[in-house]
Amino acid sequence: MGTYIVRRLLGMIPMLFAITVFTFLMMHAAPGNAIDAMINPSIRDIEQLKEHLREINGLNDPLWLQYVHWLEHFVVGNWGFSFNFHEPVIDLIGPALANTLLLAVVAEVLTLLFGIPIGLYQARHPYSKFDYTASTISFVLYSVPYYILALLLIYVFAINLQIFPAQGATGTGPLAGTFIDHLYHALLPALSIAIANMAVYTRYTRGAMLEVIRKDFTRTAYAKGLSEGRVFTKHVFRNAMIPLVTQFGFDIGSFAGGAIILEGLFQYQGMGYLTITSVNNRDYTVIMATTVLFAVCVLLGNLIADILYAVVDPRIRYN
Amino acid sequence: MSMAPAMQQPSPVAPEAEQANKGRVSKSPTRLALERFLHNRAAVASLIILLLIILSAVFAPFITHASPTLQDLANTDSPPSALHPLGTDSNGTDYFARDLWGGRADLLVGFLGTASLLIISLVLGGLAGYYGKWVDAVVMRLVDFMMNFPTLLLIIVLMAILNTSSLWLLILVIALTAWPGMTRFIRGLFLNLREADYVLSAKMVGASTWRIIFKHMVPNIMGPLVVNATLTMANLIALEAALAVIGFGVQPPQPSWGNILNGAQDIFTLQFKPWAWIPPAGLISLTILCINFIGDGLRDAFDPSFER
Numbered sequence: 001m002g003t004y005i006v007r008r009l010l011g012m013i014p015m016l017f018a019i020t021v022f023t024f025l026m027m028h029a030a031p032g033n034a035i036d037a038m039i040n041p042s043i044r045d046i047e048q049l050k051e052h053l054r055e056i057n058g059l060n061d062p063l064w065l066q067y068v069h070w071l072e073h074f075v076v077g078n079w080g081f082s083f084n085f086h087e088p089v090i091d092l093i094g095p096a097l098a099n100t101l102l103l104a105v106v107a108e109v110l111t112l113l114f115g116i117p118i119g120l121y122q123a124r125h126p127y128s129k130f131d132y133t134a135s136t137i138s139f140v141l142y143s144v145p146y147y148i149l150a151l152l153l154i155y156v157f158a159i160n161l162q163i164f165p166a167q168g169a170t171g172t173g174p175l176a177g178t179f180i181d182h183l184y185h186a187l188l189p190a191l192s193i194a195i196a197n198m199a200v201y202t203r204y205t206r207g208a209m210l211e212v213i214r215k216d217f218t219r220t221a222y223a224k225g226l227s228e229g230r231v232f233t234k235h236v237f238r239n240a241m242i243p244l245v246t247q248f249g250f251d252i253g254s255f256a257g258g259a260i261i262l263e264g265l266f267q268y269q270g271m272g273y274l275t276i277t278s279v280n281n282r283d284y285t286v287i288m289a290t291t292v293l294f295a296v297c298v299l300l301g302n303l304i305a306d307i308l309y310a311v312v313d314p315r316i317r318y319n
Numbered sequence: 320m321s322m323a324p325a326m327q328q329p330s331p332v333a334p335e336a337e338q339a340n341k342g343r344v345s346k347s348p349t350r351l352a353l354e355r356f357l358h359n360r361a362a363v364a365s366l367i368i369l370l371l372i373i374l375s376a377v378f379a380p381f382i383t384h385a386s387p388t389l390q391d392l393a394n395t396d397s398p399p400s401a402l403h404p405l406g407t408d409s410n411g412t413d414y415f416a417r418d419l420w421g422g423r424a425d426l427l428v429g430f431l432g433t434a435s436l437l438i439i440s441l442v443l444g445g446l447a448g449y450y451g452k453w454v455d456a457v458v459m460r461l462v463d464f465m466m467n468f469p470t471l472l473l474i475i476v477l478m479a480i481l482n483t484s485s486l487w488l489l490i491l492v493i494a495l496t497a498w499p500g501m502t503r504f505i506r507g508l509f510l511n512l513r514e515a516d517y518v519l520s521a522k523m524v525g526a527s528t529w530r531i532i533f534k535h536m537v538p539n540i541m542g543p544l545v546v547n548a549t550l551t552m553a554n555l556i557a558l559e560a561a562l563a564v565i566g567f568g569v570q571p572p573q574p575s576w577g578n579i580l581n582g583a584q585d586i587f588t589l590q591f592k593p594w595a596w597i598p599p600a601g602l603i604s605l606t607i608l609c610i611n612f613i614g615d616g617l618r619d620a621f622d623p624s625f626e627r
């Protein structure tokens with residue numbers, strides 16, 4: 001297993017290379033540049049100054065050389081300077097990434113905590129009243145986009161009941177900035193993603209369980225005289241988990257997309273909010289860093305899913 | 320996935336129709352699938368509702384005389400009234416008219432986006448699945464690569480780079496970024512059919528590659544393809560609205576359900592003007608729900624063995 005993980009990590013290098021090249025080219029194609037944005041347009045001999053700045057900052061170098069220089073800096077953590085926030089990009093990314101990870105973890109925990117047990121209960125009593133009700137509700141929740149759920153949650157919990165904040169990642173008061181405060185602010189946006197995702201998990205859990213229940217080895221387990229609970233937990237659930245792990249791998253990508261919208265909606269200062277603000281202000285150094293980081297997160301997410309795959313399914317041997 | 324609607328058994332649900340024809344007319348698989356679909360009440364009801372939504376968007380100018388862009392400055396922020404059934408926004412534009420006209424943008428993105436996605440994915444996925452070997456390797460590498468970027472992020476960044484806000488460009492950008500999933504799916508279908516006897520015999524009699532792909536293989540993946548395209552359409556409508564909600568979709572003054580929501584997401588509007596945000600939110604949800612029900616109905620119709 002250890003060698004497999006190392007090999008996969010090494011295998012990520014060409015993909016990382018492709019991701020950085022692509023991002024670099026996209027930003028190169030973007031209109032406007034930092035020099036035009038930062039320079040005072042009323043300066044005398046502005047063209048001469050611009051040319052000088054281009055020269056000393058390496059913007060007159062061939063494209064590949066510019067890429068190499070950028071990569072050299074990027075690898076050692078020098079991600080440039082945001083002319084919108086007047087801060088080094090890496091100082092902006094740190095807290096934003098922490099906020100987004102918190103949001104994703106809370107959303108995933110809520111999803112699994114409710115999604116899987118409901119699906120299991122449905123599979124235990126298929127075609128019961130509970131099963132039909134839960135199936136219908138999850139179909140509807142699966143269809144309602146998460147940002148609309150978010151608006152409804154804001155309407156109910158933030159405006160009418162006033163028990164959760166409608167926006168921001170931190171609040172004021174004695175608890176401001178503590179973990180509890182962060183968690184409190186992450187809960188509503190996390191719930192918006194989790195509800196739609198829960199619906200996916202209940203459907204998949206139910207479907208996977210019902211499929212495994214029909215398998216021969218389940219009948220064998222019953223025939224051996226095992227208790228119903230033991231058959232379900234040890235034999236059926238163990239095997240039904242395999243497709244769920246695949247879904248878990250997809251979550252990381254879809255959470256990244258969801259985070260962008262919801263962080264915009266809740267003005268929650270995470271990676272998505274940082275990206276939107278930077279795109280609106282043409283702050284390309286920040287966009288480059290967030291784009292690469294989002295892609296790296298998805299890449300790592302897929303790796304984690306593959307490793308979990310090997311853990312839940314011993315038939316898979318990675319050699 | 321079992322495919323091939325050609326292998327379906329006679330419909331169990333239409334005994335009367337079977338009696339009437341008394342075995343004289345043999346039914347095509349498509350006809351059988353259609354009959355099964357029409358017996359699915361939820362799907363048919365969804366189809367009717369969806370048609371109503373489409374018609375109300377197409378015939379918006381006949382339903383309301385109010386313009387979706389004209390600013391009635393004497394009546395800004397007005398509550399529902401006889402003049403403005405759903406009130407007006409802070410610019411004095413009529414919400415009811417915007418809700419009706421807004422459907423055009425979202426539905427157009429759904430339909431045209433899906434159509435362009437299908438074209439890209441059929442060509443790439445078809446070639447990859449049909450030829451295999453290096454073509455497959457190249458296409459799948461490209462798919463893996465694209466899959467690393469969250470589609471939404473790519474669209475936002477590309478829209479910023481292109482720096483314009485036309486609906487057609489948005490559709491193009493969506494098609495150019497969202498194809499990997501569908502391509503992988505279609506490639507899988509083609510891979511399954513590659514060694515089928517009828518494909519091999521078509522190859523043997525010297526049919527051209529395009530003819531084999533489009534004349535022989537495509538009709539046989541039609542079932543799963545239509546189902547997938549339907550669900551994709553629902554996703555694209557959700558995607559456009561999502562982009563518009565954070566200000567990157569269809570740009571005002573051109574109305575779309577998403578950008579109506581974008582203009583109505585401040586706390587004040589949410590709290591005191593439910594007529595501003597509930598109709599577009601409801602229309603988006605209802606449209607997606609209907610399309611998903613139709614997709615489900617189509618899946619059951621094309622593949623009766625599918626576990627319900």
